[in-house]
Amino acid sequence: MKDPVYNDTLIEFNERIMRRKRLHQQKIDDLYRAVPQIKSLHDGINRAGLKLALSSIPGESNAKLESIKSEISLLKEDERSLLKSKGYPEDYLEYKPSxxxxxxxxYVHGQRCRCFNNLLIEKYYDQSNLKNILSKENFDTFKMNYYSEEKGSYPVSPKMQMEKILHESISFVKDFNDDSPNLYFFGDPGLGKTFLSHCIAKELLDKGHVVIYQTASDIMDIVRRSKFSSSPEDSQNHPSSYLYKCDLLIIDDLGTETLTEFANNELFNLINRRLKDDKKMIISTNLSVNQLEKRYSTRLASRVIGNFLFLEFFGEDIRMKKADIL
Ligand SMILES: [Zn+2]
Known part of the structure; x- marks a missing residue:
């Protein structure tokens, strides 16, 4: 693939692994200096291993192979007990992969592993800052006491509604699978839609899922760039294809993007394709159902209405309340 972001990711990925392996080797060298007997035991294990490999040819007697195998396991046993007696864990010499x-x-079975894909997405979608936000905004820091218990003119109190939304969000994360609902967070700004989307993104990223979090305008820019710049043979593996195949796509601020026929079509294609593939989405927007129908094509609005769980955020702007409290 010619994409420069892919190449950068590949370089950084390999450097990270090499750095990790170098640190591991350094740790072992330090241990050998501190406890030289470990080194001679380890050299013995390696020599025996080589002998075993050389003897594993047709015609060698089973007895000879068995005796080398038992020599190795005795040496390993000695190594483990020596480590233990010197206060090191038994598996101290083993490399622990990230x-x-x-x-x-x-790679797993010839396919890029999730750890690589996540790094690629972090770079391509400029999501590296997401991790910093996420350390501050997660379910543990979500405060319910900003929401009023007064019902006022609402059907239920904002606090009660928030409890329901929080409950849905936590089950979404806990039982995340093909049958999970898609979530449509809507309501006025400043009521915690973005905060809660961040919470969900963090939890699923921590579980190793591939999550893309972008505003609707950025998504449209990415689609536009990839349509008009990448060569067709790359399109399957181009990082923009993760918009279609990532485990969760969070579309923030739907309705603020410039609406053109292109955007309307591409947005429909994206949402429709993900629905067909059972790939989950969260939409966060100020648009009510009526406004959604007015702004977008009927086919797009009806796909969203028929396939998302609508959760309305209402009440007073909690950002003002936070500012008062701080
Ligand atoms: Zn991996």
Missing amino acids: CNICMDEG
């Missing part, structure tokens, strides 16, 4: 799925190979 990814337990691909063991830092970057």
